[in-house]
Amino acid sequence: MKRIIYIVLGVLLIGAITVILIKNKKSITEKEQVIDRSEIPVTVKVYHVDSVKINTEFRLPATLAAYEEAIISATTSGTIKYLDFDLGTRVTNGQTIGQIDVDQKQLELKSLELTIEKLERDYKRNETLLKGDAISENEVIESKYDLDLKKIEAEKLREQIADATISAPITGVIVEKSKVKGEYLTAGEELGKVVDYQRLKAKIYVPESKVFKLNKGMKVLFTSTVYPTSEFSGTITYISPKADANYNYPVEISMNNDQGKKLKAGMYIQVLLNRDKHVKSMLIPKTALIEGVQTPHVFVVQNSKAVDTKITLGEEYGENVEVISGLKSGDEVVTTGQINLINGSNIKIINE
Structure with a gap:
């Protein structure tokens, strides 16, 4: 039991x-x-797209440099007889500013010239003797050879004497002096440097999106931290046809250093481009971009739904970015809440 x-x-x-x-x-x-929430509206904020007037001016940093600088040297070797310049001396292109001692070469040249005179007399006499069959033709040829050889030696000496003159390669100011009177100088050895400060230049690196707005010969303005209340003018003299590794194009600007205030090489400047130019364009906040500027697309509101839309971007202006295509005035783009959206999601706008 x-x-x-x-x-x-x-x-x-x-x-x-x-x-x-x-x-x-x-x-x-x-x-x-799983609960089906596809019909539940996602709360978002939107931005109303419209064409606005924007200032296309932009600034780029640069450092002033001397327009031209050159090394002072001699084309022949020898002892320096004199140098007629010091640091700060102003010189002009071609001006004689020094001399290599060529006294010995000048004596050698005088000796050669006397020898040439004798050889010329000997050659003429031998030609006369040849006509009378008093000497052989070979003797005449040898006398002509000796004469020509000495003439070549004399010409080389004249060139060396002429090359002993030291001249300024450009117009400017002496900024370096590395030799003094009495020192021995080899051909091509540096003995100073001259810099042209009457003209200056600066190099800027322009993004590929902006470089096509520039032209060679275009006038630009720039400011200096040394003269914060003044503006200076320059001219675009070169635009590189090739970008660097960062997709920026080197652009060179030159200016005359005669604009009331003395600018100096090494000064930091800000170059102003597209001054006072305004255009109408569509801007949207960068927060509207779903995946950033690399693959730009946004959610556009259509009939209370979020529609994934690809767009083409232009310039960036602070927290906004220019839209070249893909949107039109009057469109509404989602600026917050995109993380909860997919293409076709129902939305509820809470801008107010």
């Missing part, structure tokens, strides 16, 4: 456990069931 009671109790216990497990499984299944 007791055995039967135990069996009945066991069956009842197993049944109770089974009922509990079934209820728990049903509860877990209900919790794990």
Whole structure:
């Protein structure tokens, strides 16, 4: 009898456990069931697209440099006889500013000139003797050879004497002097440097999106931190046809250093381009871009739904970016809440 009671109790216990497990499984299944939220509107903020007038002026940093600088050297070797310049001396192109000692070469030249005179007399005499068959033709040829050889030696000496004059290679100011009178100088050795400060230049690096707005010969303005209330003018003299590794194009600007205030090489400047030029364009906040400027696309509001739209970007203006194509005036683009959106999501605008 007791055995039967135990069996009945066991069956009842197993049944109770089974009922509990079934209820728990049903509860877990209900919790794990995916709720369809596709029709629930996502709360967003939007920006109303419109054409606005924007200032296309932009500034780029640069450092002033001398327009031209050159090394002072001699084209012949020798002892320096004199140097007629010091640091700060103004010189003009071609001006004689020094001399290599060529006294010995001048004596050699005089000796050669006397020798040439004698050889010329000997040659003329030999030609006369040849006509009378008093000497052979070979003797005449040898006398002519000796004469020509000495003439060549004399010409080389004259060139060396002329090359001994040290001249300024450009017009400017002496900024370096490395030799003094009495020192020995080899041909081509540097003995100073002259810099042209009457003209200056600066190099700027213009982004590829802006370089096509520039032209050779275009006038530009620039400011200097040394003269913060003054503006100076320059001219674009060169635009590189090739960009650097950062997709910027080197552009060179030159200017005359006669604009009332003395500018100096090494000064930091800001170059102003597209001064006072305004155009109408569409701008949107950068926060509207779903994946940034590399693959630009935005959510446009259409019939209370978010439509993924590709766009083409232009210039960046602070926290805004120019839209060249893909949008039109009157469009509304989502600026917050994109993380919860997919193409076609229902939206609810809460700009107010």
